[in-house]
Amino acid sequence: MKLFSWSLRFNGFPMKRAKADFEAIKSIPEEEFEDYINIKKRAILDFHLEHNSFYKNHLKEISTEHWNAIPILSKKDFQQPLKQRLSEGYHYRNQYVNKTSGSSGNPFIFAKDKYCHALTWNEFMDCYSWYDIDLDDSYQARFYGIPLQKVSYYKERFKDWLSHRYRFSVFNLSADAMKENLNLFKYQKFEYINGYTSAIVQFAKYLEQENVILSQVCPSLKCCIVTSEMLYEKDRLLLEKQFNIPIVNEYGAAEVGLIAFKNPDGTWKVNSETILVEILDENNKVLPYGEEGKIVITSLYNKAHPIIRYELGDIGVLDEKSTPKYPILKTLLGRTSDLITLPSGKKAAGLTFYYITKTVIEDEAHVKEFVITQLEQDLFKITYVSSETLTELQKKDIYKAVETYLESGLRLEFEKVTELKRSKSGKLKQFTSLV
Structure with a gap:
């Protein structure tokens, strides 16, 4: 059939x-x-x-x-x-x-x-x-x-x-x-x-x-x-x-x-x-x-x-x-996505962060743009452009999503900016690992 x-x-x-x-x-x-x-x-x-x-x-x-x-x-x-x-x-x-x-x-x-x-x-x-x-x-x-x-x-x-x-x-x-x-x-x-x-x-x-x-x-x-x-x-x-x-x-x-x-x-x-x-x-x-x-x-x-x-x-x-x-x-x-390596040794595709960050993407489009940078194996920075600052409840939801899709014990930093730095091509790379 x-x-x-x-x-x-x-x-x-x-x-x-x-x-x-x-x-x-x-x-x-x-x-x-x-x-x-x-x-x-x-x-x-x-x-x-x-x-x-x-x-x-x-x-x-x-x-x-x-x-x-x-x-x-x-x-x-x-x-x-x-x-x-x-x-x-x-x-x-x-x-x-x-x-x-x-x-x-x-x-x-x-x-x-x-x-x-x-x-x-x-x-x-x-x-x-x-x-x-x-x-x-x-x-x-x-x-x-x-x-x-x-x-x-x-x-x-x-x-x-x-x-x-x-x-x-x-x-x-x-x-x-x-x-x-x-x-x-x-x-x-x-x-x-x-x-x-x-x-x-x-x-x-x-x-x-x-x-x-x-x-x-x-x-x-x-x-x-x-x-x-x-x-x-x-x-x-x-x-x-x-x-x-x-x-x-x-x-x-x-x-x-x-x-x-x-x-x-x-x-x-x-x-x-x-x-x-x-x-x-x-x-x-x-x-x-x-x-x-x-x-x-x-x-x-x-x-x-x-x-x-x-x-x-x-x-x-x-x-x-x-x-x-x-x-x-x-x-x-373009369209590159680094691999995520976590403290436990677990690895995941960089696009995993789409499923995490979509918890703050709304139809009203308060969050305009975002990028995520892995600063250390257990530390991730979410930099975003928005008309409003993420609430503590929204941050809590992101933490829950991180634990669900990746693992517990990870640290997150949030930074609201007016504009994100773009590559020479004008494209944003959503996930970058500095580890």
Whole structure:
């Protein structure tokens, strides 16, 4: 039974319509594709100028005749309640609402209309099929975080069941945990691995120490898809060696969906069907293929919430061989996340701190930005930008979350600032270890 597709349709996502439209987009000839992009980006711009007061105010007194004159949006622009950013006719109950991971240090709640989200899933399904992966039938070994509060925990476990996947914890990357993970691969017919790069790399390092090749233990494996964090060449080689299956680099963002996906010949194909990817210089001028600049995304179908010329905070290069229909991501910089090492010797993925700090991320967006620095093995500093100082109750909640996800006995420092220091690329690194 195709539970995953059924669950999407049950929740109101028009998957059949989206699949038919997605296939039609794919069939557009190369020589007509630039016209398709121009028509869709103008259409989504005009829609939000007519139906979205937040976006109309953002572009007040700005000429929209030329696309390159459209101002750039950033996460800072979205730091206000979601209901103030929605288009006319859209509300929490008739769309897909979620929260960004905060990996850039600047999280926000966003929305997609259900048709747009259905197109997003068709994009994922299409790319996964390159490796003979079916989201309904292929069993996934998932290295992601999971909320530990009872209701949220069981909700995620139910979603895992619907999606035919088993979730491994990224909160505990100790040798004992890795041994348990390996035992599961011996008895479960996993077809692919998907998850945070740093956690999967730690598993590969354990396999290297134990002199184990994963595909020999679990012959049903077809590929490993890493996401959410940078995959460095040294780590890719390690994964290839210890897993002995194709290593696939997935680049995406929750608020826009899939951005780029490595195909079997090693080309990092950019999603040109449902989004527009631009590379801009520091003056917001479009750069030619082959030049390095900031990545800016336009969601061509999201009518619920404007994602138009939206700056992710990443730096990249589109290959000189790119075309409007087949853009290729040559280089991606950013999205790194250090590993957390604790006094007990336990290790955890840096993105663990998302699950801790989200306790202070509210829809009203009092906490605008945050970064965490590990000063000593037992001392962490949370530096945040907010209109209000964290209350003692909020700090207490963060301490509880730290004990739940990491371990007890850790010390926390809190510092409220007006602005956080950014890297040369303009991106914030959410977690940094000085240990």
